[in-house]
Amino acid sequence: MSLKSAILYTHSPQSISTHLSLLPPGARAARPHSSSLLHPLRTAMALGAAAVYVALGLASLSVLGGVCGASAPGSLSGLLPPYDELYYLGVRAYFKEEWERAAEHLEKSISTRQALRRTRRRCHDECSTAGDELAPGLGTEKGGSWDLLVLEWIQQRAECIRFCLGQSVTPAGQLPVSMDIEYEFGTRNPYNFLQVTYYKLGKLQKAATAAHTFFVANPSHLEMRNNIEKYRRMSGVTEDAFNDRERELEKHWEFYDAATLAESTSDWTRAVERWKECVNETLKQTDDCRAQCVVASQPFPEETDSTEGVYEKAAALTLSLLSCKQMCVSLVSTRPGRISPQEDFIPLQLEHLHIAQYKVGDLKGAVKTLRSLLLFYPTDPDSLSNLQLYSESLEGDAEAQDTGPSQEIASYVSRALAEKKLLYFGVENLDFKFIDPDLWTPEGIVPESLRESWRAERELLNEKLKEGEKWLEVDDSGFYAGGPVPLVGVTITMDDLALNGTNRVVLDGVLSQSECDTVMQLASVAASVGDGYKGRRSPHTPHEKFEGLTVLRALKLAQDGIVNQSDARLLHEMGERARTLLHSYFRSHSALYFAYTHLVCRSAIPGHQDGRLDLSHPVHVDNCILEPETRQCWREAPAFTHRDLSAILYLNEDFEGGELFFTDRDAKTVTARVKPSCGRLVGFTSGPVNPHGVTAVTAGRRCALALWFTTEKHHRDMEREQAEAMWAADGQSVVKEDQEDSDSALAPARSGRSQTSKGRSKERERVTSGRDEL
Ligand SMILES: O=C(O)CCC(=O)C(=O)O
Numbered sequence: 001m002s003l004k005s006a007i008l009y010t011h012s013p014q015s016i017s018t019h020l021s022l023l024p025p026g027a028r029a030a031r032p033h034s035s036s037l038l039h040p041l042r043t044a045m046a047l048g049a050a051a052v053y054v055a056l057g058l059a060s061l062s063v064l065g066g067v068c069g070a071s072a073p074g075s076l077s078g079l080l081p082p083y084d085e086l087y088y089l090g091v092r093a094y095f096k097e098e099w100e101r102a103a104e105h106l107e108k109s110i111s112t113r114q115a116l117r118r119t120r121r122r123c124h125d126e127c128s129t130a131g132d133e134l135a136p137g138l139g140t141e142k143g144g145s146w147d148l149l150v151l152e153w154i155q156q157r158a159e160c161i162r163f164c165l166g167q168s169v170t171p172a173g174q175l176p177v178s179m180d181i182e183y184e185f186g187t188r189n190p191y192n193f194l195q196v197t198y199y200k201l202g203k204l205q206k207a208a209t210a211a212h213t214f215f216v217a218n219p220s221h222l223e224m225r226n227n228i229e230k231y232r233r234m235s236g237v238t239e240d241a242f243n244d245r246e247r248e249l250e251k252h253w254e255f256y257d258a259a260t261l262a263e264s265t266s267d268w269t270r271a272v273e274r275w276k277e278c279v280n281e282t283l284k285q286t287d288d289c290r291a292q293c294v295v296a297s298q299p300f301p302e303e304t305d306s307t308e309g310v311y312e313k314a315a316a317l318t319l320s321l322l323s324c325k326q327m328c329v330s331l332v333s334t335r336p337g338r339i340s341p342q343e344d345f346i347p348l349q350l351e352h353l354h355i356a357q358y359k360v361g362d363l364k365g366a367v368k369t370l371r372s373l374l375l376f377y378p379t380d381p382d383s384l385s386n387l388q389l390y391s392e393s394l395e396g397d398a399e400a401q402d403t404g405p406s407q408e409i410a411s412y413v414s415r416a417l418a419e420k421k422l423l424y425f426g427v428e429n430l431d432f433k434f435i436d437p438d439l440w441t442p443e444g445i446v447p448e449s450l451r452e453s454w455r456a457e458r459e460l461l462n463e464k465l466k467e468g469e470k471w472l473e474v475d476d477s478g479f480y481a482g483g484p485v486p487l488v489g490v491t492i493t494m495d496d497l498a499l500n501g502t503n504r505v506v507l508d509g510v511l512s513q514s515e516c517d518t519v520m521q522l523a524s525v526a527a528s529v530g531d532g533y534k535g536r537r538s539p540h541t542p543h544e545k546f547e548g549l550t551v552l553r554a555l556k557l558a559q560d561g562i563v564n565q566s567d568a569r570l571l572h573e574m575g576e577r578a579r580t581l582l583h584s585y586f587r588s589h590s591a592l593y594f595a596y597t598h599l600v601c602r603s604a605i606p607g608h609q610d611g612r613l614d615l616s617h618p619v620h621v622d623n624c625i626l627e628p629e630t631r632q633c634w635r636e637a638p639a640f641t642h643r644d645l646s647a648i649l650y651l652n653e654d655f656e657g658g659e660l661f662f663t664d665r666d667a668k669t670v671t672a673r674v675k676p677s678c679g680r681l682v683g684f685t686s687g688p689v690n691p692h693g694v695t696a697v698t699a700g701r702r703c704a705l706a707l708w709f710t711t712e713k714h715h716r717d718m719e720r721e722q723a724e725a726m727w728a729a730d731g732q733s734v735v736k737e738d739q740e741d742s743d744s745a746l747a748p749a750r751s752g753r754s755q756t757s758k759g760r761s762k763e764r765e766r767v768t769s770g771r772d773e774l
Pocket residue numbers: 617622648659660692693694704706
């Protein structure tokens with residue numbers, strides 16, 4: 001069972017319980033992946049990298065054994081208890097449906113973890129000078145004296161920090177938590193539990209905040225998105241509920257977004273401010289993160305160890321400590337909810353900053369920023385020629401021309417270089433593994449003997465980075481785009497290449513203008529009468545009305561004389577046309593059955609449109625639940641797993657917004673856009689190669705026939721067949737396209753009322769029990 005089962009407040013506790021059985025039931029001694037270093041893991045990527053410390057940390061576990069009590073957490077004399085045990089207690093109470101207790105313990109676990117982070121930061125700062133003076137020598141000394149220096153350095157620093165932590169944290173609270181717990185907190189799952197808990201307690205405002213906080217780190221979580229929309233509509237929930245409780249950790253991203261936004265509107269003054277804030281905040285977050293890397297044990301495991309053994313262990317711990325700190329570069333440059341870091345984060349910001357400074361005429365500032373950037377890339381030709389340009393513009397102002405780099409950046413770079421030197425020394429001499437998070441590392445830092453493989457790795461990484469941009473998706477659906485289009489007047493407007501993906505197509509000329517007008521008219525008449533088609537708020541956004549009309553419902557309205565029979569027939573026929581076209585274009589080897597189809601109109605609700613940031617239809621995949629962080633798509637309920645091919649036949653274009661767009665599996669990177677218009681048909685396979693969404697409809701009404709096809713007969717839409725049977729019973733033939741499968745959904749045995757009565761309706765019950773709709 002995947003994590004996502006834990007989010008709906010309608011979920012069965014069973015599903016969460018299954019997931020959490022991964023976690024040891026509270027016994028501290030059972031922590032599975034203890035490491036001697038604590039690290040603020042946030043992504044799966046980081047989890048992988050952390051294995052480095054896991055192996056090394058084992059050396060010190062025997063020393064820790066003595067303090068691993070299984071006692072319940074409590075704050076003896078005000079010391080911080082272990083937050084993971086509080087979490088276990090919270091989760092246990094949750095499953096017992098003791099909501100008050102669950103809320104209390106979950107909240108405590110969150111606040112204790114935050115307090116622990118702050119304490120580590122404070123202790124780190126208080127001990128910042130302990131042993132520091134030894135560090136520079138470490139890169140140059142060789143052999144035995146290197147070991148001695150290492151030993152002294154690590155001893156002084158670690159002891160100072162351990163003493164400091166001991167003043168505020170219980171011994172158990174100082175121990176590393178398991179990777180599972182790190183992962184739980186890293187993915188903000190505690191807020192997922194809290195959301196349900198507060199909902200059960202009727203504390204809707206808090207539930208909404210927890211939901212929002214979880215959602216920030218899991219932005220494509222469809223259920224949570226739905227929950228949030230529900231909260232938005234609940235009375236008693238105000239707009240300020242939707243704030244991020246973990247915002248402090250992500251502030252640099254706020255600046256980053258604000259800076260990018262300012263740039264996009266050419267507001268350079270604002271861009272300068274925001275980029276500066278972004279750089280400063282990124283440096284601060286990096287420091288906070290580095291302070292979480294703590295040596296949790298004495299570096300002298302056994303008294304009986306040989307001196308050599310002790311040195312080795314000390315060196316190993318030092319290197320893992322530094323490696324942990326270096327890893328913060330990746331962590332801070334990874335957005336919540338994403339798996340890959342923003343490459344070269346600080347240099348990238350400096351690049352933007354100096355350009356913005358140049359634009360506002362702050363040449364002196366631009367020089368300073370550029371010189372900071374040059375610390376990372378001293379020989380970059382573009383930066384050098386920019387520097388020349390700035391210097392020329394500053395002619396006569398020698399002082400401005402000579403402005404040096406920012407102090408903070410200079411010390412950031414020199415510290416990183418010193419650490420890298422040591423780490424590469426370890427890689428060369430001590431069988432140490434280290435993943436360098438920076439692209440700017442100068443070759444000179446890397447020991448001669450490693451350079452060749454280092455270069456090869458670099459090249460591979462660069463290739464991968466480029467490749468990652470246009471990750472070639474493999475679609476195993478069995479459909480192959482590119483077949484013929486067998487209807488006169490229909491043209492292929494965009495194919496896979498134009499749509500930047502796999503198994504996607506845009507066809508034009510599928511409907512005439514008068515056909516579009518007729519069905520638009522049908523939509524507005526149907527919308528104005530009785531139930532079934534009454535506009536309700538969209539399930540996706542509170543800012544739009546959403547109306548759906550099925551063929552059967554249209555037929556019934558025709559029988560009641562409310563709409564024309566022929567209009568209802570046209571609606572049916574349009575679907576058949578789409579099926580013929582897509583069956584051929586996607587070279588389907590089996591029959592295509594209608595899984596579900598309806599006419600859908602999305603209308604902007606006037607007065608609710610200002611500053612909308614949401615979508616008319618959030619990014620999703622039609623037949624599975626997309627999890628962008630892992631690029632996985634779960635083919636399980638509530639997704640309509642039997643859908644194989646999706647299509648939308650558009651009817652109009654006189655509205656604002658409402659573009660269909662495709663994305664990468666990250667649910668963020670838009671790969672193609674399609675603007676609706678009368679007679680335009682978009683078809684695509686319903687699986688993970690085709691995540692898509694619809695931008696907000698901000699004015700007017702957007703109508704389209706949405707169609708989903710299945711290759712499995714038993715999943716066909718029985719409502720549609722019922723309509724066809726009714727027409728047949730009335731002696732009207734239903735226009736049918738050929739299906740090469742003689743076992744077609746539209747098989748001939750459709751005459752006579754008997755077909756519509758008992759036997760059929762029984763089947764209907766069975767088939768539609770997992771009712772297929774929006
Ligand atoms: O209306 C559209 O353009 C797409 C709608 C959609 O993706 C859906 O209903 O699943």
